[in-house]
Amino acid sequence: MSVVLESGNEYLLTVRNGDNFSTHRGNIRHSDIYGKDFGETLYTSQGMRAYILPPGIVENIFFMERKTQIVYPKDMGFILLMLDVKEGDSIIDVGLGSGSMCGALARFVGEKGKIYGYERREKFVEVASSNLETWGLRDRVDIRCKDIIDGFDIYNVDALFLDVPSPWEYIKVSWDALKGGGRLGIVSPTAGKVMQTLQELNTHSFIQVQVWENLFREFKPIPTSFRPFDRMIAHTTYMIFARKVCK
Amino acid sequence: MSVVLESGNEYLLTVRNGDNFSTHRGNIRHSDIYGKDFGETLYTSQGMRAYILPPGIVENIFFMERKTQIVYPKDMGFILLMLDVKEGDSIIDVGLGSGSMCGALARFVGEKGKIYGYERREKFVEVASSNLETWGLRDRVDIRCKDIIDGFDIYNVDALFLDVPSPWEYIKVSWDALKGGGRLGIVSPTAGKVMQTLQELNTHSFIQVQVWENLFREFKPIPTSFRPFDRMIAHTTYMIFARKVCK
Amino acid sequence: MSVVLESGNEYLLTVRNGDNFSTHRGNIRHSDIYGKDFGETLYTSQGMRAYILPPGIVENIFFMERKTQIVYPKDMGFILLMLDVKEGDSIIDVGLGSGSMCGALARFVGEKGKIYGYERREKFVEVASSNLETWGLRDRVDIRCKDIIDGFDIYNVDALFLDVPSPWEYIKVSWDALKGGGRLGIVSPTAGKVMQTLQELNTHSFIQVQVWENLFREFKPIPTSFRPFDRMIAHTTYMIFARKVCK
Amino acid sequence: MSVVLESGNEYLLTVRNGDNFSTHRGNIRHSDIYGKDFGETLYTSQGMRAYILPPGIVENIFFMERKTQIVYPKDMGFILLMLDVKEGDSIIDVGLGSGSMCGALARFVGEKGKIYGYERREKFVEVASSNLETWGLRDRVDIRCKDIIDGFDIYNVDALFLDVPSPWEYIKVSWDALKGGGRLGIVSPTAGKVMQTLQELNTHSFIQVQVWENLFREFKPIPTSFRPFDRMIAHTTYMIFARKVCK
Structure with a gap:
């Protein structure tokens, strides 16, 4: 799945329990991702809004x-x-x-x-x-x-x-x-x-x-x-x- | 199916026995089409080469x-x-x-x-x-x-x-x-x-x-x-x- | 010089006294053109507004x-x-x-x-x-x-x-x-x-x-x-x- | 006037006696430029071919x-x-x-x-x-x-x-x-x-x-x-x- 920050940056990630995922605008805890539906809002450790989205063909x-x-x-x-x-x-x-x-x-x-x-x-x-x-x-x-x-x-x-x-x-x-x-x-x-x-x-x-x-x-x-x-x-x-x- | 003449013109047709199909370069008899595979050659009554092709999405x-x-x-x-x-x-x-x-x-x-x-x-x-x-x-x-x-x-x-x-x-x-x-x-x-x-x-x-x-x-x-x-x-x-x- | 009709059509003309100039929207008398400055308004015989303009390179x-x-x-x-x-x-x-x-x-x-x-x-x-x-x-x-x-x-x-x-x-x-x-x-x-x-x-x-x-x-x-x-x-x-x- | 190196780089220069002109591929002595016609060949101190050309509007x-x-x-x-x-x-x-x-x-x-x-x-x-x-x-x-x-x-x-x-x-x-x-x-x-x-x-x-x-x-x-x-x-x-x- 992919993480899209409010800044527009997009990252591809694989969810593995216990890990952190680091972006250029702070970390996201993988445990925060569990249970979220696509399109729901997360926040990085620096407080930037982020979304979990399914990557498509493009x-x-x-x-x-x-x-x-x-x-x-x-x-x-x-x-x-x-x-x-x-x-x-x-x-x-x-x-x-x-x-x-x-x-x-x-x-x-x-x-x-x-x-x-x-x-x-x-x-x-x-x-x-x-x-x-x-x-x-x-x-x-x-x-x-x-x-x-x-x-x-x-x-x-x-x-x-x-x-x-x-x-x-x-x-x-x-x-x-x-x-x-x-x-x-x-x-x-x-x-x-x-x-x-x-x-x-x-x-x-x-x-x-x-x-x-x-x-x-x-x-x-x-x-x-x-x-x-x-x-x-x-x-x-x-x-x-x-x-x-x-x- | 579609008929493509050597001149580049393309026609859509429905095969019905007994009919003729007219192009701007002569007729094609529907009976000539039966038994032909896609891509095979036909000739119009004016002798122009023609092909039967399956039309696609475009x-x-x-x-x-x-x-x-x-x-x-x-x-x-x-x-x-x-x-x-x-x-x-x-x-x-x-x-x-x-x-x-x-x-x-x-x-x-x-x-x-x-x-x-x-x-x-x-x-x-x-x-x-x-x-x-x-x-x-x-x-x-x-x-x-x-x-x-x-x-x-x-x-x-x-x-x-x-x-x-x-x-x-x-x-x-x-x-x-x-x-x-x-x-x-x-x-x-x-x-x-x-x-x-x-x-x-x-x-x-x-x-x-x-x-x-x-x-x-x-x-x-x-x-x-x-x-x-x-x-x-x-x-x-x-x-x-x-x-x-x-x- | 060129005549531009309000309809957008443009014509090139040579002014010769006594002649009429015909457009697809009525005639213009050459005598009407004399004394007009570039950009001034004329009317064709059908009442369409027209302008006299100097043609440029294009x-x-x-x-x-x-x-x-x-x-x-x-x-x-x-x-x-x-x-x-x-x-x-x-x-x-x-x-x-x-x-x-x-x-x-x-x-x-x-x-x-x-x-x-x-x-x-x-x-x-x-x-x-x-x-x-x-x-x-x-x-x-x-x-x-x-x-x-x-x-x-x-x-x-x-x-x-x-x-x-x-x-x-x-x-x-x-x-x-x-x-x-x-x-x-x-x-x-x-x-x-x-x-x-x-x-x-x-x-x-x-x-x-x-x-x-x-x-x-x-x-x-x-x-x-x-x-x-x-x-x-x-x-x-x-x-x-x-x-x-x-x- | 401008100096064009064989590498394609172009420099604008003012000729002043005694100076050197430095490019990313070696120096050119101003004294070498005197007497050259446009289009003639010079060499930089690193041996790269160069030309003196008049700059145009572009x-x-x-x-x-x-x-x-x-x-x-x-x-x-x-x-x-x-x-x-x-x-x-x-x-x-x-x-x-x-x-x-x-x-x-x-x-x-x-x-x-x-x-x-x-x-x-x-x-x-x-x-x-x-x-x-x-x-x-x-x-x-x-x-x-x-x-x-x-x-x-x-x-x-x-x-x-x-x-x-x-x-x-x-x-x-x-x-x-x-x-x-x-x-x-x-x-x-x-x-x-x-x-x-x-x-x-x-x-x-x-x-x-x-x-x-x-x-x-x-x-x-x-x-x-x-x-x-x-x-x-x-x-x-x-x-x-x-x-x-x-x-």
């Missing part, structure tokens, strides 16, 4: 053990829709990284869905696996530590998500793995890589190829000085989408 | 009977994450309109989830109801034709989404309906309305108030002339998010 | 005879600053097109400045020449109808602006023409062309290479419904800037 | 003594065009701050133009005055240390620029000071202030009211990894423009 992404560039919530929501993720889908996720996108996919395919997660770097297999465990989604994901340059061992998937340094090398094997009408999503940060990937998509049977990027602006939530914040994230990635058709 | 939004301003996919994905929508949630959706956001919520709460949809205009109750029926999600939504200015008859919901002309009038009743830590999402198109809503949020026990807007840019998916399209949607809505804490 | 751009893609005001202002245009400068402008950028440069170098305008397509030499004449700036511009692939016949210029389909082919000759510390500005619409141009800039002695693009959003100027307009121009061009140093 | 803005929020180049260029600034104009500039906008106006009205700069805070009169002196533009600006809430003592100006905390209080006096058809430009950072100003513009005889903001994105100028920089300036100000007509 908080989990930012709290998780991160060792890589992540897929940001601003991109993630759009990708989930464009891949048409739904209950019971089976989806391949290539390039697990810290597992945030994999967790989002696993969550939205539901109990009956299945994610096949490919990652060739062993240390990320561990990071992603541990994060998925934390979120209670580990059992929906079949993690495979291998490079998929030579193809997947799974076929007929509803969707496939590629987050790898050279996506153009994986277009053919992605086509092979998708079912007819299946949806491919790719993230890639530079214009050159997108161009190379588009070229490859054109030589296989993919239609409805689209490329998007988005700019999210946050505003000062103060009525009398409502305006965008001074600075913003300008670029995370380009997003490429396409659907498989038969040759 | 296609459904743009194909549906629309009588109102809709929540666009670019906003919808982010809202779903910020409201932390997940299997089994119960969520209140106020201002159904054509039902696209309601459908998205219904889809992502899964079979065990429940949406309570409020709409005071009878004609939109009908439109939304019919669209939800089409998407196979009608039974997850409890539609109530009433204004909720005096409060909901449901409490302890995980999240609440407000798409109404004067959201500031519904902040108190939204607080009442949410569970502790529950998430409130609001869309509103003008700066003045956002400012009025922020003012009202400040006088109730909501924390982590955020305001966002986003700009989505689509690119020409052509490797040799990769560039953003000339024109884009500049503004759909501001999005306000907040979490309920106890007084 | 109005001139949108009113001019246009046969090409133009440099938009949103880009033009930034380019003028980044090229450090000032009184007395001599500047080369390659690819005159309709002459809008040339006119802006000519205007801001003042009476003592000089623009050398290169354009290889005869018909654009005529269009640009005629537009510059209209704006009273023709005598500050030395127009040369030739391709400059083999070099300029002018050297030691303060700044050089390239608006051509393949800017990378002109980097060497641009370096030759600029004075030490001189500023190069390039517009190019696609990512691939920018990348090719950057590559070429790297092989010559240019420093402080920058690439920019901008998004301008216009808002509804109505206090009670202040919000961005629904749609906007998403992309006109990328802008590349660099300064010459000695080898 | 460099001057970022190098100047700054004590306030400035008008950024991205906004400045557009404002200069929208105010139709040209040789010989007389322009009122209200709220000098550090004088960057005043300097830009002074530069583009040329030798025959005149700027009337109003600033009620004495310390900014000094800062602006000193900066204008540095840029060689002090004699084109008539600086007046007064609040103009009760009106200007100058009339019939071509354009007027307002950079003050409460622009709506100055609309009437701005109308009085402008000539017919004259152009008003206003910068204001928050939505509420813009709305208040629009309301006031509506009650006076101003037409063609426009509100703009812009987003400038800088790109990595590296051909093989061409992409927007990760972060950007999201908001500096809204810009309001309008033209005076007679009542």
